[in-house]
Amino acid sequence: MLSREQNDILTQTGPGTPMGNLFRRYWLPALLSEELPGPDCPPVRLHLLSEKMVAFKDSQGRLGAIDEFCAHRGVSLWFGRNEESGIRCPYHGWKYDVNGQCVDVPSEPAESGYCDKVKLKSYKMVEQGGVIWIYMGPPEHEPPLPAYEFSTVPAEQNYVSKRLQESNWLQALEGGIDSSHVSWLHSGSLNTDPLFVGAKGNQYNASDKKPVFEVVESSGGLYVGVRRNAEDDQYYWRITPWVMPCFTLVPPRGDHPTHGHFWIPIDDHNCWTWSLDYHPTRALKDSEVQAMRDGKGIHTRNLPGTFLPIQNKSNDYLMDRAKQKQGITYSGIEGIAMQDASLQESMGPIQDRTKENLVSTDNGIIMARHRLIKAAKALADKGTPPPGIAATEQRVRSVAMLLPRNQPYKEAAKDALLAEPGKPHASV
DSSP: OOOHHHHHHHHOOSTTSHHHHHHTTSEEEEEEGGGSOSTTOOOEEEEETTEEEEEEEOTTOOEEEEESBOTTTOOBGGGSEEETTEEEOTTTOOEEOTTSBEEEOTTSOGGGTGGGGOBOOEEEEEEETTEEEEEOSOGGGOOOOOOOGGGTSOGGGEEEEEEEESSOHHHHHHHHTOGGGHHHHTHHHHTTOTTTTTOTHHHHHHHOOSOEEEEEEOSSEEEEEEEEEOSTTEEEEEEEEEETTTEEEEOOOTTSOEEEEEEEESSSSOEEEEEEEEOSSSOOOHHHHHHHHTTOTTOOOBOTTSSSBSSOGGGGGGOOHHHHHHTSSSSSOOSHHHHHHHHHHHTOSSOOGGGOOOOGGGHHHHHHHHHHHHHHHHHHHHOOOOTTOSHHHHOBOOEEEEEETTSOHHHHTTTTTBOOTTOOOOOO
16 A cells, blocks of 8 residues: 555655655646647637636647646636737737737737736647647757657557546556456457457456466566467467556557547545557557547547536446446446446545555556655656656557466566557457
């Protein structure tokens, strides 16, 4: 279990906190590209790491994220007019560019230079792989652009969605690196979900409910190796890479696309769950994309005009006790994403980790917590750049494979864990 102090370090990500400072050293997914589709489109509210911003794309197509509130009298600039290379507050006409610089105060003479003295906090944004990314850290420490494979393949090979999760980011992440629950919580879905069905690996998940975890450090985070018994003196290995601070890739099944997640803090009680699918060597099939839009695999169906899932805690996630009793869905909740989210949200906004009782299958979670605290303290005390920033650390793959029982997975899977253009993924 963790102490109260350790739990606070891990879960608090606002300005000036150790974990907040750590998050601010990475490019983070902020918006789907479709949320800012073109120049002078409507601005979007953006709430990340307990900071409220408004994001917009100006007349030249430049992206910007600035403090949400006008420096004059605090009006939300979400109500603003995005036009003529800036966003103008509708209250008194103060106007700001994508860098947060005030460029016009209509009530003051231009020669006074008053607007030159007014500047809102702003952050840099870039667009890549269907995602608009934000960097919220010190400009002098801006990292290289994201190099995750899903964001660099052709557009027809990836699909990205996001949803609101009403819990702290850490309990969502910890669910993502906990492979042992798949044999239970998702047991009904593995053989029915169109983005999972038919893979030989599903049989190993179902037949061996006592997986053994072997977790090793990587330069950017961890490799969470989980083995189950297979035929002919072999183990079925599922290897999940975790790249700090919050990126994971789910090991593939058959020729289905590979799944992945980011868990980005909104504040200490809520997070954005980003869900992605991509295939490294082919375009996604129309049927696969439609399944993703329909909330299959790791995606959800959201209430129109929002990113709140149709299944949410206000309606008990549309739980069906009859299906639970019949074993159609193990928890009575439809969909892999909401099966996870419902239980993670049930822990409360911030899980009290001083009361937990961990076992061997929690080794990945234990090591991830240790690395996060270590990196946050090293950044705070010594200015040490955190792991997971380098392109080589982000170009990783998840792996599913059969190996002889006497063969260590880290060495045997070494090449398969590297993302290279045109190379098929290792899958079972």
